[in-house]
Amino acid sequence: MTMRQLGLSIYPDHSNQDADKQYLLLGEKYGFTRIFMSMLEAKDVQATKKKFSEIIQFGNRHGFATTLDISPRIFDQLGISYTDLSFFKEIGAKAVRLDQGFNGITEADLSYNPEGLIIELNMSNDTGYLDNILSYRANEPFLYGCHNFYPQVGTGLTDAFFESCSKRFKSRGIHTAAFVSSQVGNQGPWNVNDGLPTRETDRYLPVDVQAKSMFMSGLIDDVIIGNAYASEEELSNLSRMNRYMLSFKVDFVSAISDVERKIVLNEKHYRRGDANALVARSTMSRVKYREVANPPHDNKETFKVGDILIGNDGFGIYKNELQVVLTEHKDSRKNKIGSIRSEELPLLKYLYPWAKFQFEA
Structure with missing residues (x-):
């Protein structure tokens, strides 16, 4: 059984780096080990590299592994080839999440990247997307899944759809992740932020209750707080939660x-x-x-x-x-x-x- 992890999200294009670092130190105190970081709006390659490298390397020194959320557009904007992920390795990332899919064979090829980066797939679809990728003999240990989050109230996944999507990945032995929402965080990647959960039913629940439900479903390995910054009380409550037994x-x-x-x-x-x-x-x-x-x-x-x-x-x-x-x-x-x-x-x-x-x- 995969060990279950807790994660934080930070948004370097919208945040103060000192505040981000303090948030990560607080996360370290309470046993958080993952960082989700959006790179959907990057423009200047050198400025982007400097800004993201500094905070990612800081996280690495404090026990975190960072996933960068990217889209096909980012490859074009940064002049990066699909066949060369060294840019992401150089700035210290552990994984890249493909916010939008390619054609199956591209994802399969990416899973063999020589940099050893994990390729995270968007889980919030109930299609044959994953099976298509696996049919091209993807490097399965380097494929993870991670759901979307939904900033607009009313647009999160239904419980039934969430379960159906998640089962597609879990049944194939893919490591999975999903988002819960802090009740005090007000920062995300966009200018609408009604919370950042994956499931709509979670939006206004205490964050530890959301996480309990995710873990107890048996479908999610890692739970990530989608919005920044969660309160210390929320982080503390999550750290004390039993990730493996219903409580x-x-x-x-x-x-x-x-x-x-x-x-x-x-x-x-x-x-x-x-x-x-x-x-x-x-x-x-x-x-x-x-x-x-x-x-x-x-x-x-x-x-x-x-x-x-x-x-x-x-x-x-x-x-x-x-x-x-x-x-x-x-x-x-x-x-x-x-x-x-x-x-x-x-x-x-x-x-x-x-x-x-x-x-x-």
Whole structure:
């Protein structure tokens, strides 16, 4: 399994280099390792080379690998041949992303570049684009995929289209990336910036919730913040997020007991494989704590989707079993001990049978 990475975006044509460097140092502090950098507007080759080289090399010294976003037009503007990518190697880039596609055979040829640059393909299309490239015997370890981002509100990918596009790449073993949007960043490549997510449903969610969803889909290896500059709080939240296990933030009820708190926070949870529509059941706690009393509380209300329940003393063999509500219901044999935060409820779709999961207070 590919190790999952976090990335930042910077826009040298629109930013102050000192501010960019401070942002990268903050990213380094919180474990970010990728940089996405737009080079769609370059004009003067020497000025471009100097400006981009300085910030890319700075990133390299601080543990980052930089992907440059380029288009066929840039090759013409900078006088660069498709067969010679040494310009990008000289300025320190690790990869070039082709914002627009060529004809298949060109991408395949580029993947054998002697500079050893990774060629990133635009993933936001549900066509045979990738298969066409691979049919020309592309150098697959040097092909990555990366989705677009969408600055205009309402124009991000639908969840279904995102999944369909991503599966085309993931099923072929291609390394994948997508964008999430900071809620405070206001800088991107264009003069419209309503956030820079790949998926429309992510646009106004907390950035760590967006990233959790990307990673838990199993379709995305690297998550990159599309807009600059994210806040330190956002970077910190992303750094503490579990990239490999489904995790929910929970608000507890005041009457939660000691044994209930231990069950929620200290035990390993997985959803039973014989899944049902009512609740996701984590059952090992009822074995470990079968002799521990758990008096009823918060057990008379209608339980809502995302509520966390634990069986009380009236539930017989199911006492101290943990359940996550998937369908509203009432049952006085269960105590409500807390609720998953509302912004994280969309993550419930990743609570598959046998899925491992955890909770954060």
